[in-house]
Amino acid sequence: METDYARESVFCDICNSGNHELLFEKEGFRHVRCNVCGLVFVNPRLKEHLTFQQVSGTGSMGEHELTPAQVRRLDAELDRFEPYRLLNRILELGAGRGWFLDRAARSGWETWAVEVNQDAIRQLRTKRVTEIIAQPAEEFEAPADYFDAVRMWDVIEHLKSPRKAITNVHKVLRTGGFLKLATTNFASLSRKVNGPEWVYLNGADHIVLFEPATITRLLGEIGFSNITIRTKSFNLRRKLYFPERELPPPSTILRPFRKLIDEAIRFTLSGHQMLVTAIK
Secondary structure (H helix, E strand, O other): OOOOOOEEOOOOOOOOOOOEEEEEEEOOEEEEEEOOOOOEEEOOEEOOHHHHHHHOOOOOOOOOOOOHHHHHHHHHHHHHHHHHOOOOEEEEEOOOOOHHHHHHHHOOOEEEEEOOOHHHHHHHOOOOOOEEEOOOOOOOOOOOOOEEEEEEEOOHHHOOOHHHHHHHHHHHEEEEEEEEEEEEOOOOHHHHHHHHHOOOOOOOOOOEEOOHHHHHHHHHHHOOEEEEEEEEOOOOOOOOOOOHHHOOHHHHHHHHHHHHHHHHHHHHOOOOEEEEEEEO
């Protein structure tokens, strides 16, 4: 849906260049690629983007409760953070409804959340969260070298300045601390097949679109090391929520080959979601 809200033009958030080229326009939003570092971003973007984030969705996981499968998945993910547990403190940027932190608290972690969405903040107050910081990820304040680990799940693509947010994360992590983030992958096979109709292209909301090369450059420049990236999932959906009975014909045709495709994209970093880890 095209919007008439005020826009602002911006420079590349990674290299601060104003040299970019238009890739396509979708629903009134121009998606451009930086000619210096390759970052893809919306330009111009909504001037009041933060206001939009404060009232938009809180995530898709468990409005009222988690399914047993979701509990198992979160607990399995928490196991990945365990080797870095020295100070016993974990922070999540864009904590949403707080389910991850709630599970972490049940395992004994001191849990901190950074969140701006008003509905999410209300729900966080009902969870086992030690501290809620109602500030943008680019501006939040927390003690330096305070956390063992930071999680950012489907957050970085929403931020006006991922560089400022990741710089903040680097500051609050202890030396040897662990960062784990997930974001969409603009270099994915499903994006290349769908073009501008790719399901995750929403210029009002997803304003910075990373690829393995650009997220690696950003993390490395800020001071992170041991950066690892894997990708997962392939689909041809053109809507975020597509009832099974209404799946487009290509998705139905490809369903028998799904496992084979998923295995192939795992080795080529062409899945539509990137899972990134790094060490301070």
